[in-house]
Amino acid sequence: MKWKGKFSILALCAFVYLSLLYAAAVSTAAEDSITGTVYADDWDDKGNVTLVVIETADGELYYVSEDGKGKELLKLVDKNVKATGVVQDSGGEKIITVVSYEIMD
DSSP states (O other), rough: OHHHHHHHHHHHHHHHHHHHHHHHHHSEEEEEEEEEEEEEEEEOOTEEEEEEEEEEOOOEEEEOOOOOOOTGGGGGGGGGEEEEEEEETTTTEEEEEEEEEOOOO
């Protein structure tokens, strides 16, 4: 087998291995549910919402990651939602990677 072929197989194996490690880390992270209102926090040059936050009743802000179902929340500005996902603290800001959500009445 040529060197390029061996390298391609090695690169593919490394990618699969790292993907499995990432999936295992995400699946073992504890999920939290938060309820609050979705607000736009950033826009592109055309005025499209590019970042949203969820503000809870007690005033806590959770920035919504674009991963998972987060992009779907860009269309739910000013709606009350219950979002379930993995919450991480990044420099004092809470970021939620949304796994599921429901629109509250």
